[in-house]
Amino acid sequence: MKFSRLLLVAIIFIFLTCVLPVYAVGPGTGGSKVRVNDEKIGPYILLVATSPLPVRVGQMSVWVRVTDAATGQLRRDAVVTVQMTPRGGGQTLTGQATHKNAGNDYDYVAHFDVAQAGQWDITVTVEDAPGTVETRFVETVSRGSNMTTLLALAVPFVVLIIVVGMYLWRKTN
Numbered sequence: 001m002k003f004s005r006l007l008l009v010a011i012i013f014i015f016l017t018c019v020l021p022v023y024a025v026g027p028g029t030g031g032s033k034v035r036v037n038d039e040k041i042g043p044y045i046l047l048v049a050t051s052p053l054p055v056r057v058g059q060m061s062v063w064v065r066v067t068d069a070a071t072g073q074l075r076r077d078a079v080v081t082v083q084m085t086p087r088g089g090g091q092t093l094t095g096q097a098t099h100k101n102a103g104n105d106y107d108y109v110a111h112f113d114v115a116q117a118g119q120w121d122i123t124v125t126v127e128d129a130p131g132t133v134e135t136r137f138v139e140t141v142s143r144g145s146n147m148t149t150l151l152a153l154a155v156p157f158v159v160l161i162i163v164v165g166m167y168l169w170r171k172t173n
Contacts, residue, residue, distance in 0.1 A: 011159065029155050032063065035137045036124075043130035048137070050122075055141050064097050064108040066126055078128040080108040082137075087119040097124075117143045117146050 031053030036046050047065040063084045066075040080097035097108035114120070120139045125132065 035139070036135050037066075039135070040069050041135055042133035043069050044075065044126055044128075044133055046124070046126065046133075046135055048124055048135060050139055055114070055139055057114055057141060057143055060112045060114045060139075060141070061099065061101075062095075062110045062122065062124065063102065064110075064124055064126070065106065066108065066128070068130065070130075073127075074106045075128050078107055078108070078120070078126050080110070081125045081127075082112075083123045083125070084112060084114070085121045085123075086116050087121060087138075088116075090116050102111040109130075115139050119140050 032049040032051035033053050033055075034047070034049045036048035038045055038047050045067040047061045047067075051061050051063065052059075062084075064080050064082075066078045066080065067073065068075055076099070082095050083091040083095055086092075093112050093114070095110035095112055097110035099103050099108060100104050101109035101111055103109075118141060120141055121136065123134055123136050125134050
């Protein structure tokens with residue numbers, strides 16, 4: 001009975017002390033940061049967000065909602081283009097934001113594979129019957145953490161070593 005209690009305490013201790021963050025990828029997962037918050041830009045009201053939060057080297061998404069400023073109706077036939085340029089120099093990334101990427105018929109999402117950390121100038125262009133507009137903002141992309149991956153791989157082995165050690169200790173006592 002002592003062994004099972006000790007084992008349970010050890011497992012709970014390990015999981016409480018080795019909590020690892022979970023980074024999800026894609027729109028609506030891993031958190032998002034609103035960059036343009038229902039601002040009237042030309043004939044539109046734009047809502048623009050980036051995800052996941054924090055943005056790290058790897059997959060990044062730019063999410064856009066376009067509303068007609070005159071009618072308050074969502075614009076579902078706009079052409080939304082997102083361009084990302086690294087401030088320190090490097091390749092400019094351009095992507096089409098689509099409803100298919102968003103998974104619904106009123107938002108537009110563009111996905112990017114970002115290979116470089118640093119400051120990125122992002123330009124969102126919206127084209128539709130009322131006109132063409134642009135909005136710009138800066139996104140900071142940080143490096144991914146290898147330590148998180150190493151800890152995630154190490155935890156099962158540590159648990160196994162503790163369990164085997166406790167079993168051997170119990171056998172000798």
